[in-house]
Amino acid sequence: MVIVKEVSAKEILDSRKDKTILVSIVTNVGSFSASAPTGKSTGKHEAVPYKKSLSEDIKTLQEFSSYFSKDIIEKFDDLRRIEDIVEGHLGANTTFALESAILKALAKEQKKEIWQLINSDANKFPRLVGNCIGGGKHSDTEGKKPDFQEFLIIPDTKTVKEAFNVLIESKKHAEYLLKKKDKNFKSKTNDENAWITSLNDKEVLDVLSEIKVPLGIDVAASGFFKRKKYHYENPLLKRTEEEQMGYLSNILSNYHVIYLEDPFGEDDFKSFAELRKKFPNQMIVGDDLTTTNQKRLEKAIKNKSISAIIVKPNQIGSLSKVKQVCELAKKNSIKITFSHRSGETEENILADLAFGFQAEFLKCGITGKEREAKIKRLIEIQESLS
Ligand code: PGA
Ligand code: ZN
Numbered sequence: 001m002v003i004v005k006e007v008s009a010k011e012i013l014d015s016r017k018d019k020t021i022l023v024s025i026v027t028n029v030g031s032f033s034a035s036a037p038t039g040k041s042t043g044k045h046e047a048v049p050y051k052k053s054l055s056e057d058i059k060t061l062q063e064f065s066s067y068f069s070k071d072i073i074e075k076f077d078d079l080r081r082i083e084d085i086v087e088g089h090l091g092a093n094t095t096f097a098l099e100s101a102i103l104k105a106l107a108k109e110q111k112k113e114i115w116q117l118i119n120s121d122a123n124k125f126p127r128l129v130g131n132c133i134g135g136g137k138h139s140d141t142e143g144k145k146p147d148f149q150e151f152l153i154i155p156d157t158k159t160v161k162e163a164f165n166v167l168i169e170s171k172k173h174a175e176y177l178l179k180k181k182d183k184n185f186k187s188k189t190n191d192e193n194a195w196i197t198s199l200n201d202k203e204v205l206d207v208l209s210e211i212k213v214p215l216g217i218d219v220a221a222s223g224f225f226k227r228k229k230y231h232y233e234n235p236l237l238k239r240t241e242e243e244q245m246g247y248l249s250n251i252l253s254n255y256h257v258i259y260l261e262d263p264f265g266e267d268d269f270k271s272f273a274e275l276r277k278k279f280p281n282q283m284i285v286g287d288d289l290t291t292t293n294q295k296r297l298e299k300a301i302k303n304k305s306i307s308a309i310i311v312k313p314n315q316i317g318s319l320s321k322v323k324q325v326c327e328l329a330k331k332n333s334i335k336i337t338f339s340h341r342s343g344e345t346e347e348n349i350l351a352d353l354a355f356g357f358q359a360e361f362l363k364c365g366i367t368g369k370e371r372e373a374k375i376k377r378l379i380e381i382q383e384s385l386s
Contacts, residue, residue, distance in 0.1 A: 002105045003028045004068035009058045014343035015370045023097035029109040034100035036093035037341035041137040043288030046315045050091035057094040092317030099319045118356025129363035130167040134194035144198040152216035167366045191342040193368040200234040216259030225265040261285040272305035283308040292316040308335035326357040337361035344370035351377035
């Protein structure tokens with residue numbers, strides 16, 4: 001059993017140099033810490049990262065420190081006991097980092113890996129989803145850029161290691177192609193280390209099609225949906241809901257895109273459903289639509305809006321709630337993609353969570369130490385089992 005004797009927290013910087021939280025705990029089996037990432041194209045239905053502010057959460061956590069020692073943690077589901085104490089007092093980032101640190105302690109105490117605390121029979125590895133070229137809110141650039149936020153590569157390989165190699169090679173190949181096709185290309189990367197380009201959405205898809213790998217797109221449509229229209233900048237035009245449907249249908253019909261995330265605004269369950277019905281063999285994925293929230297997922301199921309869901313633990317904070325969302329998705333044959341955030345730390349627990357919950361996909365970038373930490377952990381898990 002684990003007893004949390006002391007808790008403290010501090011500010012650290014994420015990959016974007018924004019402040020985020022690192023929680024440290026002292027337990028009967030040693031000291032552990034874990035950090036939380038930060039999103040930028042956040043959904044409006046996400047839980048807040050901090051109750052009032054990061055510094056207030058640090059103080060609150062300190063004040064709560066002595067309460068935790070009354071509870072004994074023996075298994076994953078005992079995280080509820082911690083949640084009963086902190087619920088309503090801390091934000092999602094703080095809760096997620098705290099619970100992650102506790103899982104690390106529990107794994108050590110039980111001489112297990114974190115994923116084994118969730119499901120010791122886990123055996124299927126998630127497919128990697130790597131962000132290769134970016135636009136939208138993640139590409140902070142003066143000039144033109146694609147309106148879609150992420151152009152993803154989704155290798156289909158036997159091992160995670162092979163998938164990682166395909167991602168790295170594809171990213172290099174994409175650089176070579178962008179140098180040829182985009183006269184403004186300067187080999188610069190964005191928040192998630194994806195290439196920054198002045199090409200537009202279709203031009204990027206044409207480039208990536210040359211690489212001959214299955215593709216995905218995160219449209220992150222809420223980011224440019226205002227007053228009932230989708231405001232495109234490259235080229236400059238507004239699309240109505242119907243026109244957005246037509247534009248995306250055209251893309252799904254003409255490119256090897258197997259995965260389409262947030263194609264419409266974050267409350268448009270109906271348009272998601274219409275697109276899903278039209279393209280039953282391609283994944284229509286909810287992120288801002290569902291925000292790792294059980295109620296939102298229930299609504300998406302009722303409306304038949306999605307065939308896959310993004311799970312970002314810090315969109316909701318509580319790992320018990322993450323578990324409920326995963327169970328509900330599985331019961332309804334909705335595929336699960338565990339995902340990093342655009343502002344990341346070197347924390348690698350995401351790989352254990354994705355494998356433990358038997359997610360079909362893990363979206364965590366391609367290069368950069370914060371992204372690689374998660375992929376390398378997944379490779380380590382796979383190699384430990386073979
Ligand atoms: P975020 O974006 O981490 O900046 O919220 C990632 C995504 O939209 O998938
Ligand atoms: Zn997204």
